[in-house]
Amino acid sequence: METILLILIGVLLFALIIFSHELGHFLTAKWSGVRVNEFALGMGPRLLHFRRGETEYSLRLLPIGGYCAMEGEDEESSDPRAFNNGSVWKRILIVAAGAIMNVLLGIFLMGCLLATQDRFATTTVSKFDEAGSMLEQAGAQVGDVIVNINGYEVYTDKDLSFALAMADPTQTVVTVQRGEERITLPVIDYTEGTGEGRVRLDFYVQPQEKNAGTLIAKSFSDTTSVVRMVWKSLYGLVTGQFSMNDVAGPVGAAQAITQSAAAGLESSFGDAVCNIVYMLMVISVNLGVVNLLPLPALDGGRLLFLLIELIRRKPVPPKYEGWVHAAGFVLLMGLIVLITFNDLWRLFTGAGWG
Numbered sequence: 381m382e383t384i385l386l387i388l389i390g391v392l393l394f395a396l397i398i399f400s401h402e403l404g405h406f407l408t409a410k411w412s413g414v415r416v417n418e419f420a421l422g423m424g425p426r427l428l429h430f431r432r433g434e435t436e437y438s439l440r441l442l443p444i445g446g447y448c449a450m451e452g453e454d455e456e457s458s459d460p461r462a463f464n465n466g467s468v469w470k471r472i473l474i475v476a477a478g479a480i481m482n483v484l485l486g487i488f489l490m491g492c493l494l495a496t497q498d499r500f501a502t503t504t505v506s507k508f509d510e511a512g513s514m515l516e517q518a519g520a521q522v523g524d525v526i527v528n529i530n531g532y533e534v535y536t537d538k539d540l541s542f543a544l545a546m547a548d549p550t551q552t553v554v555t556v557q558r559g560e561e562r563i564t565l566p567v568i569d570y571t572e573g574t575g576e577g578r579v580r581l582d583f584y585v586q587p588q589e590k591n592a593g594t595l596i597a598k599s600f601s602d603t604t605s606v607v608r609m610v611w612k613s614l615y616g617l618v619t620g621q622f623s624m625n626d627v628a629g630p631v632g633a634a635q636a637i638t639q640s641a642a643a644g645l646e647s648s649f650g651d652a653v654c655n656i657v658y659m660l661m662v663i664s665v666n667l668g669v670v671n672l673l674p675l676p677a678l679d680g681g682r683l684l685f686l687l688i689e690l691i692r693r694k695p696v697p698p699k700y701e702g703w704v705h706a707a708g709f710v711l712l713m714g715l716i717v718l719i720t721f722n723d724l725w726r727l728f729t730g731a732g733w734g
Contacts, residue, residue, distance in 0.1 A: 389653060391443065393660045395421065397485065397667060398446045404481030405448040405474055412470040415451040415461040422446060450474075456698060464698075468690050475682045482668030486606065489661035491599035493654055500588040500598050501537035503527070505556075513582040518565040520556060520583070527562065528555035532612070536598075537585060538605040542612075544579045552579055606662055610669045676708020 399421055406419050415434055422440030429438035440446075452462025463471060494500065503526045508516040526534050529543035530553050549570040556563050570579045588594055674684040681704070689695045 390656050390660070393656065394663075395443055397482065397660060397664045398443075400481045400485040400664070401478040401667065401671075402446045402448045404477035404479070405450075408474045408477035409448065409450055409463070412466060412474060413461055414463050414466055414470070414474065415459060416448060417451055418447070418449040420447050420449070454702070468686055472683060472686050472690075475679050475686065476672070479668040479671040479679055482664045482671070483603065483607070486661050486665035486668065487599050487603045489657055489664065490603045490606075491595060493657055493661070494590075494595055494598055494602070496650075496654060497590065499590050500594060502586050502588050503534055503537060503540050504586040506584045506586040508584075509582040511582075514568050514570055514580070515554065515565075515583050518554065518568045519563075520554070520565060521558065524556035524558050524563075526554060527557050528564075529553070536601050536605045538602050539608070540585075542605070542609050544581065546612075547579045549579050603661075603665060606665045607669055610666050614670075614673075675712075676704045677712045678708070681705060681708060 402419065402421070406416060409416050417434070418436045418438060420438045420440055422443050423445045424440050424442040426438045426440055429436060431437070450463040451457050451459050452464035455464075457464055459465070463474070466474075505515075505520060505522055505524045505526065507522060508520075513520075526540055528534055529540070530547045530551075532539070532543040532546065534540050534543055552568040552570060554565045554568065556565065588598075671678050672680040672683070674680045685696050685701050685704075695701075
């Protein structure tokens with residue numbers, strides 16, 4: 381029964397991510413006076429639908445997406461309230477609003493998770509592992525604030541965890557703030573004497589009191605940290621630091637959520653729910669960030685054409701923009717198929733394909 385309930389919670393939260401994205405487009409379009417013909421949650425055949433005013437609202441069978449269909453969005457329209465006839469600034473706001481809503485949802489979900497904690501972690505060293513600390517041997521002291529690890533700037537405890545996870549255990553360079561002085565510690569080899577292929581967390585950090593102010597501030601700062609992680613991961617993928625085997629599509633994401641929920645369920649149902657919420661918070665922020673990339677078929681691709689129009693003071697001919705987005709859509713679908721195949725291969729064999 382608990383497993384079924386967790387699946388239902390996961391599906392509803394995933395639907396919330398899609399809904400928030402399309403709601404961003406919808407509310408901004410309505411505010412801008414653009415005619416919205418249909419607002420749909422899901423794809424495929426309609427299950428439920430009703431009309432209110434000029435807009436049809438529908439719930440569709442497949443919970444894999446949604447859309448906000450605006451008049452004149454993909455074709456020329458003579459309607460003065462059509463998307464294509466709106467000012468360029470209004471169109472920029474409408475297109476960007478979906479991704480912005482996903483990030484705002486991420487902040488809200490992060491706040492919900494943080495609200496369950498008694499206090500928050502910081503990046504200030506409070507004590508070292510009694511069994512021995514490589515960081516202490518490198519010269520760190522209690523009260524030092526960790527500000528950089530192997531070139532990655534650290535602002536929050538999430539930055540700290542991510543930087544340590546990505547760090548080379550044989551060459552870990554830590555920079556700390558000690559009073560007014562910024563000190564770079566000697567190279568730390570965490571494999572020395574242990575043979576472990578990862579950086580060990582051999583110190584503790586000072587806690588921060590939880591109140592309304594710190595909760596709001598940390599919700600924003602931790603979500604910003606997740607955005608930075610997304611950009612760093614994308615950069616690593618482009619530069620070859622990560623391979624396609626490190627990329628997950630819908631199947632891989634579902635598998636990761638399932639594993640995370642199962643791990644949480646070992647301690648309590650509440651922990652399982654928190655793990656699901658955290659995973660979906662990351663997915664929502666990912667969706668927001670990736671959607672703003674200037675790639676065809678994504679919101680960022682549309683924004684690029686709108687920025688070109690803003691500079692040229694005239695739009696790119698719709699047929700040319702349509703060709704670019706169509707080609708981008710085909711490539712995007714091909715990439716999704718490839719990633720999904722890799723997810724399935726990893727699911728059945730335990731190793732990535734290729």
